[in-house]
Amino acid sequence: MSEMLRAPAEVTYADELDFLESVDTGPKPFSWRLSPRMVRLFVLGSERADGLSREIPQKWFGDRSFVERAIVTLASDRGLLLIGDPGTGKSWLAELLAAAICRNSTLVVQGTAGTTEDHIKYSWNVSMVIAKGQSRESMIPSPIMTAMERGVVGRFEELTRSTSDVQDALISILSEKYVAIPELDQDNIVFAQPGFSIIATANSRDRGVNDLSSALKRRFNFVRIPVVTNKRSEAEIVRFRTEELLRRHRIELDVPPTLLDILLQSFADLRAGAASATSDDEKLESALSTAEQIGVLEDAILHSQFFGDRTLRAATIAGSLVGSLARRSPEDLAILNKYLHGVVEPRARKDDDGWAGFLDGGRQAIASLS
Template sequence: MATRKKKKPSPTETPDAVLRAPAEVEYAKQLEALFQAERDQAPASWKLSPRSVLQYIVGGEPLPLKVGKATEEVPITRKFFGDDALVERAIVTLASERALLLVGEPGTGKSWLSEHLAAAVAGDSTLVIQGTAGTTEDQIKYSWNVARVIAEGPTPDNLIPSPTLVAMQRGGLLRFEEITRCVPDVQDALVSILSDKAIAIPELPGANRREAKAGFNVIATANSRDQGVNDLSAALKRRFNYVHIPIVADKKTEMAIVEQRSKELLARYAIPATVERPVIELLTTVFREIRSGKTAQGVSIKSPSTTLSTAEAIGVALDAALHARFFGDGEVGPAAIARQLVGSVVKEDLGDLKVLKEYVSLVAQKRGKEDPEWKAFADEAQRALR
């Protein structure tokens, strides 16, 4: 019997795969294994104990996961690379009266850590408010279904709860991204929520106060680059514990982040390519040297106006792999990295082009005389920069 070939989807058909699932879905097995192995007491409304939350974030021994009668080993991977003490402090804050503010340079993994903390602590990382200049108080508290209010008046059914209100009612975590982008008036709406742990709804008659269940807390993130846009008011500062997320200090850790994250992201695009160690090392070296304005040999070089974050390095590795897969032979070499690098370093300031040119001719080419990897990188970079 002839087997019918699987029909290729036409370009107008949309596949139903999700591009990016929330952490609690993506890492559901690891969370469930930690839950099954739990020995400690979890705080009220928490899904896991603080010790297990830490293990989920920094990784640990593989754990058995029972599904029906079968058991499988689930590796607990490291999600956030950096100082474990910093993660511990963040977890302790979430169990306390105070809210948590993760501050740091762009691309240091603040949102990433916040998402994983919310997934492990509350089992839901999707209660998010994205702070912008246009964020309103309604988006932080509640709004109304206007058509129904006109017809029926304000009733609890006509209320549209904000992510804050939902988190309060469940004893969950609210993630507030880029809080310093919000104007001060809007930030102030949070002051009363954080001190009273309740929201009053004066439009509703009778019992119009919604109180937060135990476990409710807020994880906010702020970019230290634009902290000046709208500084937090003193009242709000006092209600947050600040945890500063630094740029990854050592090269080995940065290589590990780029390697693991690019592998995970390539799997998402179903691309079989891997970026090999030596190429990752070259990429991180370039980023670290340009970022710090100093080469490994101690030679000073100019640094660009953009922050060359670890996130940018991951982006370059991923783009290089996609380019190699689509237009090359699938091999991600130093030349592929060089090709993608320009767009990461040179953004608004065309002066940064000079910085990159200087780096290529003074540093990369010199190394290329002895090292074929660096030669391939320097040659392609020069071509791209011409």
Template sequence: MSTILRQPAEITYQAELDALKAQDSGNKPENWQLSPQAVVTYILGGKAPDGTAISAKYIGNRRLVETAVATLATDRALLLLGVPGTAKSWLSEHLAAAICGNSTQVIQCTAGTDENQIRYGWNYAQLLANGPSRDALVPTPLYRAMEAGSLCRLEELTRMGSDVQDTLITVLSEKMLPIPELNDAVYAQRGFNVIATANNRDKGVNELSSALKRRFNVVVLPLPDDMKEEIGIVSRRVEEMGSSLSLPVPKNAAEEIEKVVTMFRELRGGETLDGKITLKTPSGNLSTAEAIAVMVGGLSQANWFGGGALKAEDISTNLVGAIVKDPVQDKAVLEEYLETVLRKRRDYASYYHAINEVL
């Protein structure tokens, strides 16, 4: 087994990608590794033509995934939008892995990102010694993707300044990147496109200019609206992450996942599942991704400090951490939830006590 902590999707799922590629009879856009149909099968799961089982990476609406894939086959870029933890980055990685076999051309956009990290930088030693030349130029992931005809991922696009965002306009509309220092330009090869992610909830985001927005098709990734679906996502990811961390998944994990997801959904939705009690909602967004993190933390604690079974005590500290983002307001929200809801549920007694202990 490899000792690398986390391999990119195209390595982890190489066998699935190879099986899909082997007998892919669909038409492919130029420079794509797989046909759009096969990409959707890779993302949503199913069977390869040779019978190989393909695991589901993203669980959700097929139409959304089809739209995302179809967009990437056009001259418009793809923007995955949604609150944190709705699998934007996850889907982006898997789309890139399936379409161009390389999900590692990523630019993480931050408030400190400048044009050189988007377009190209310079190797200053070379630049001073020999003057500006292609050799002295340091390509960015975007530059490389244009040259290779592959996909570039831009994570959290709206975190970088609007002026820097706008350097993408020429790239996206004219498919070329001017290099004025060399009186030259990079022309994108067929197959080049951009997958950006952005979230519409966080502080510190810079709205996209309307000129840039027009170059993107926006696909909004929702929080799962169905309880069963959300439990399914959490169970699957907890199992996968448990196995990659060599953490055993105790038998009762499914029951505890159901309880944690219930608490998340009730607090997120502002009422109990039966609709009888109205609740205050905490300031955090209590995403599916956070439920997964709470459970994986619980597995680790149960494994290293507990007796093997997963108990409320193993989960409650992380649970409180996920719910209480604002130490005053959210604490009050959680206390009220404990007293008005959990206290009266017999099967949640251990959570009632364990949470009270750390709150």
């Protein structure tokens, strides 16, 4: 684990998964490693009423009903499609579910404009085909086919980024549960084993790029993941991810609650401004998601660690915020400058509490980019 830049969930939380498996007495669908109740507990954390001898921390912060519906879908023979705005935790939830169900979250296809049907089904080792001809030995199974053969969960990230003909390759997999290999005369069908399922994610902002066909939609259960708007829940997500970041980088640095409140409030202010905007030119190009908040805080922490005095300050957070959100020039810079003068400056005059430093840091960052 220490040699991995980022360990998958089944490695990071191996001790928790081992413990839950050892005390799990509930019914398990197919070849699942944990029962649905324990899968939910792994994702959402334990409570005193669960009666466990150790605490299981919460890893995904959202409505319990979304997680329960996702688990029930995976216990059926339908695919699961997690859809929502960027930064809502779709991929993280998919990884946690796969880790809990089959202890393998790495069988992933990444949807892009360059994704082909081979990435979903199989391809060939050309040198082996030339030497020995086409056979199962010279075939390279895709992550989805590997998941079928093992009876585990396969993942398809950003499904709507791939073209329609590539998407439609999933239809037969989700309905017939097998893949035919017409190039072979014998042993030419790969059947899905019990426990196989697919978790796909889709960005709601990609609507219209490559819409799913009606046939494919019928084979997925949709779970829509909303943007986190509850300030307390968002603070928990940012704090959880920040602690994980500090452990990964072996950084000992305190994140004062006051500075976290400033970050959360600044994003809430900018979202409110975007909601009241009458044109796209008055909105930041950024989605202002929770994931982007985490990115801003990560940038500020690393800057403080490597180029500062290892103390996180409001000015550093403001500089990171401007650097992360100012993607268009001059439009985004003008929006951020208006926010600093119209909202942050009066707040800094009325009650400092870190806002004065945030204002100074923001102004310096904008000046350097202008």
